[in-house]
Amino acid sequence: MLTTIYQITQIINSILDLKELLNKVMDLAIGLVGAERGLIFLYRSESDEMEMVVARNMEHQTIKDATEYSRSILKEVGHGQAILSHDAATDERFKEFRSVSIYHIRSLLCVPLRLKSRIIGTVYVDTREPGVVFSEDDLRFLEAFANQAAIAIEIARLYEQVRQENQYLRQAVQERYGYENIIGRSPKMREMFTLLSRVASSSLPVMIRGESGTGKELVARGIHHNSQRRDRKFFTENCAALPDTLLESELFGHAKGAFTGADTSRRGLFELADGGTLFLDEVGDMSMPMQSKLLRVLQDGEFRPVGSETPRHVDVRVISATSRDLEAMIKQKAFREDLYFRLKVITVKLPTMRERREDVPLLIDHFLAKIAHENKTPKLRVDRDLMALLTRYDWPGNVRELENQVYRLALFAGGDTLTLHDAQSDTEFFGKVTLPGTRGADTRLTRDDLQRALNQANGNRDEAARILGISRATFFRKLKQFELGQKRPRLVRPPHTA
Ligand SMILES: Nc1ncnc2c1ncn2[C@@H]1O[C@H](COP(=O)(O)OP(=O)(O)O)[C@@H](O)[C@H]1O
Ligand SMILES: [Mg+2]
Numbered sequence: 001m002l003t004t005i006y007q008i009t010q011i012i013n014s015i016l017d018l019k020e021l022l023n024k025v026m027d028l029a030i031g032l033v034g035a036e037r038g039l040i041f042l043y044r045s046e047s048d049e050m051e052m053v054v055a056r057n058m059e060h061q062t063i064k065d066a067t068e069y070s071r072s073i074l075k076e077v078g079h080g081q082a083i084l085s086h087d088a089a090t091d092e093r094f095k096e097f098r099s100v101s102i103y104h105i106r107s108l109l110c111v112p113l114r115l116k117s118r119i120i121g122t123v124y125v126d127t128r129e130p131g132v133v134f135s136e137d138d139l140r141f142l143e144a145f146a147n148q149a150a151i152a153i154e155i156a157r158l159y160e161q162v163r164q165e166n167q168y169l170r171q172a173v174q175e176r177y178g179y180e181n182i183i184g185r186s187p188k189m190r191e192m193f194t195l196l197s198r199v200a201s202s203s204l205p206v207m208i209r210g211e212s213g214t215g216k217e218l219v220a221r222g223i224h225h226n227s228q229r230r231d232r233k234f235f236t237e238n239c240a241a242l243p244d245t246l247l248e249s250e251l252f253g254h255a256k257g258a259f260t261g262a263d264t265s266r267r268g269l270f271e272l273a274d275g276g277t278l279f280l281d282e283v284g285d286m287s288m289p290m291q292s293k294l295l296r297v298l299q300d301g302e303f304r305p306v307g308s309e310t311p312r313h314v315d316v317r318v319i320s321a322t323s324r325d326l327e328a329m330i331k332q333k334a335f336r337e338d339l340y341f342r343l344k345v346i347t348v349k350l351p352t353m354r355e356r357r358e359d360v361p362l363l364i365d366h367f368l369a370k371i372a373h374e375n376k377t378p379k380l381r382v383d384r385d386l387m388a389l390l391t392r393y394d395w396p397g398n399v400r401e402l403e404n405q406v407y408r409l410a411l412f413a414g415g416d417t418l419t420l421h422d423a424q425s426d427t428e429f430f431g432k433v434t435l436p437g438t439r440g441a442d443t444r445l446t447r448d449d450l451q452r453a454l455n456q457a458n459g460n461r462d463e464a465a466r467i468l469g470i471s472r473a474t475f476f477r478k479l480k481q482f483e484l485g486q487k488r489p490r491l492v493r494p495p496h497t498a
Contacts, residue, residue, distance in 0.1 A: 005144050008032075012152040021156045025123070025149045026054045032145055033109060033138040035125035039063060041070045042113075042121035042153075050074070050121070062099040062126070069110045070122040080112035080119045084139045088126075107134045111143045113150040120150055179222045182215060183366045186356035192219075192348060199346045200226035205298070207283075207343050208321040210350030213400030216321040217281060219348060224277040229317060232276030235269045240285035247290060249306045258307025270303055274314040283343065284324030284335060291336045298342040318343065353395035353402060360391045363399060367406040375456075380410060381417040389420065393433045405429060411452040447482040450475075454484070 008028055015021040022040055030038045037057040041050040050070045052063055073080055085091045085108050094100045100108075108126035112119045123146050127134070179193060199206060200223050208216045217236065224234040237250060245259070253268030269278055286294065297303045298318060302311045320343045329335035353360070364382055372379035382390070395401050408429060412422045424430050427446070450464070457463035465475035478484075 009148045016159045018156040018160050022054045029123050036127040038125040039066050065097040065099040066124040073112050082111040086133050104128050109134050111146045113146050115150045183363050184359045186359045188351040203317045204345045206319045206346045208348045211352050212323050213398035214350040215399050220279040220319045229276050234277045235273045236279040238281045240282035244287050252303045252305050254306035255308040270314050273316045277317045280320045283320040284322035291339050295339045353398045357391050367403050371410050383417050383419045385420045
């Protein structure tokens with residue numbers, strides 16, 4: 001008997017799925033004592049109820065009566081006495097139970113599922129066959145089995161609980177923290193986060209649509225970092241920035257001697273990103289011949305480096321982005337329709353700043369925190385009037401423009417709170433927000449603006465241009481105009497941060 005119990009224990013301990021386990025326990029219990037039918041009840045401590053979780057060949061009345069037996073077992077706290085009836089029909093204890101007489105139940109057993117001092121449920125089996133009678137041995141056998149089953153059931157329950165919690169936590173992490181640097185709580189952004197949480201784990205191609213500055217690259221990175229490819233490389237290529245020949249060798253690499261100046265062979269981004277993600281920005285600006293080459297990689301995962309005969313095989317997830325109207329381009333035969341469908345298996349549409357004005361304060365707060373962190377200074381605040389102005393403005397350059405503007409405003413801060421007055425001294429900006437549509441306002445930039453930006457950027461001109469939200473060329477033109485280009489500006493940062 002011990003060996004059998006041991007073997008059975010091994011079987012049930014290997015099942016972690018609760019439903020599957022309960023079914024197995026039921027079948028084993030019936031088989032062990034040669035019963036005909038069976039039930040398993042589990043006790044729900046929170047509702048104080050016995051809940052039937054498995055039934056084999058049972059009618060309603062018997063289930064009801066067996067629930068009563070189970071309750072009586074449970075009531076004997078600490079004892080949990082099992083019930084055995086050799087001949088139920090003549091047994092005084094079952095007089096009251098109609099199932100016994102209606103269904104001619106000959107012999108029945110009901111044993112507790114005992115876990116140390118706790119009873120977590122019961123196992124009930126019976127038989128209506130005239131020749132079969134359960135013995136004391138059957139009872140002890142079933143009790144021993146039930147003790148083992150109780151442990152297995154408890155483990156499976158715990159496992160299920162942990163798994164559910166894990167799933168919940170993983171989802172929370174993915175939705176909340178995985179994209180923590182993508183700011184936005186507006187309905188349009190929430191919709192996008194929900195979509196992202198569903199698509200990140202797959203390897204399907206994603207196309208990100210949205211105006212310039214809406215965060216397409218940021219989202220592409222977020223998708224990569226939430227995918228199973230997160231430990232592999234993420235590369236980005238701006239398809240609008242390079243002429244065809246260069247773009248081709250950037251993407252696919254080239255063999256040694258493929259063209260003048262190719263003294264060595266070079267691996268392309270598709271090869272470098274193998275197993276990872278390649279972000280193709282401004283994909284709508286690709287020439288038709290390049291589109292055909294891209295289509296080939298997406299179809300077969302195969303490409304040939306420039307000047308090489310040997311095809312390469314790669315596994316790359318392609319995320320593309322564009323601010324162009326691809327559908328119109330397809331009609332004009334400027335974009336391949338087949339490539340379009342390959343790329344846009346999943347489409348993520350990013351809202352403009354106008355469509356999510358309510359996120360403006362949130363974004364401003366985010367960038368002010370970033371500035372404070374970068375400069376190791378206290379975080380600036382924005383007063384109500386200025387916030388109203390900033391929220392009303394249309395931000396044609398979307399988050400990018402907003403980010404640049406917050407950096408600029410920080411330069412004009414008089415105290416710890418940015419006010420309308422501070423914004424007024426940023427004449428370029430003030431002109432823009434109060435006269436919508438005015439462009440080319442960099443003529444309003446003063447010598448002081450430039451000086452402040454240079455100080456903030458520690459003398460780095462590229463950085464200073466970025467802070468002011470103007471191009472490098474404009475910045476240099478201004479430097480010359482104000483004769484600021486010659487001497488290196490004084491550092492204004494506290495010495496310990498330098
Ligand atoms: N939702 C956002 N939350 C925080 N920063 C954002 C958000 N969207 C964009 N940005 C920031 O704005 C700038 C422009 O974003 P980017 O992804 O380059 O836009 P796009 O590729 O659509 O032109 C980046 O500095 C980016 O970090
Ligand atoms: Mg971009």
